[in-house]
Amino acid sequence: DAGVTQSPTHLIKTRGQQVTLRCSPKSGHDTVSWYQQALGQGPQFIFQYYEEEERQRGNFPDRFSGHQFPNYSSELNVNALLLGDSALYLCASSFLSTANYGYTFGSGTRLTVV
Amino acid sequence: SQQGEEDPQALSIQEGENATMNCSYKTSINNLQWYRQNSGRGLVHLILIRSNEREKHSGRLRVTLDTSKKSSSLLITASRAADTASYFCATAPSNSGYALNFGKGTSLLVTP
Numbered sequence: 001d002a003g004v005t006q007s008p009t010h011l012i013k014t015r016g017q018q019v020t021l022r023c024s025p026k027s028g029h030d031t032v033s034w035y036q037q038a039l040g041q042g043p044q045f046i047f048q049y050y051e052e053e054e055r056q057r058g059n060f061p062d063r064f065s066g067h068q069f070p071n072y073s074s075e076l077n078v079n080a081l082l083l084g085d086s087a088l089y090l091c092a093s094s095f096l097s098t099a100n101y102g103y104t105f106g107s108g109t110r111l112t113v114v
Numbered sequence: 115s116q117q118g119e120e121d122p123q124a125l126s127i128q129e130g131e132n133a134t135m136n137c138s139y140k141t142s143i144n145n146l147q148w149y150r151q152n153s154g155r156g157l158v159h160l161i162l163i164r165s166n167e168r169e170k171h172s173g174r175l176r177v178t179l180d181t182s183k184k185s186s187s188l189l190i191t192a193s194r195a196a197d198t199a200s201y202f203c204a205t206a207p208s209n210s211g212y213a214l215n216f217g218k219g220t221s222l223l224v225t226p
Binding site: 041092 | 144145147149157158159162202204206210212213214215216218
């Protein structure tokens with residue numbers, strides 16, 4: 001049973017560039033959430049997608065955008081990268097758009113902005 | 115901003131000992147969840163306790179929740195070297211159905 005799959009695992013980008021991260025949810029899950037985890041910190045909620053729409057958004061600027069496809073997979077896009085965007089980006093999937101059950105997390109994409 | 119705060123920030127014990135981690139939070143919640151993270155990789159869901167529950171067990175894990183004090187504790191009994199990881203509590207706020215708010219985590223080191 002495949003869990004949450006994220007790609008790529010590591011990425012190095014230059015300030016000002018744009019990046020796209022990808023996530024395939026666990027089989028049977030229809031909701032995808034994205035989190036940013038800076039070094040030494042806990043994950044911070046970016047946004048959640050359900051039925052191809054953004055259901056909730058955390059305190060992140062518009063440079064962060066996303067998309068969910070009909071097969072429930074999702075992309076996270078970050079424009080005009082800043083050094084402070086360097087972090088581990090985690091995708092989490094769940095069934096139905098609710099936090100009332102545990103989430104299944106992927107292994108993350110480590111983004112380094114230089 | 116972080117919603118929860120784990121205590122202690124770091125904990126070092128020997129195999130066979132029990133490890134206790136605490137979590138405090140600020141707003142009313144639907145549930146509280148504990149996750150484990152190995153070496154900065156993905157988080158693994160350990161246990162979920164709902165706001166109307168006071169204690170829950172899963173294998174060597176015991177979680178308590180005190181909503182009046184807005185606090186929770188995670189007890190790992192008979193720790194093993196493989197338990198070495200960072201542990202995070204995450205709250206699902208009552209006024210927000212989707213997002214989890216994580217603390218900064220407790221780093222647990224279990225030595226043989």
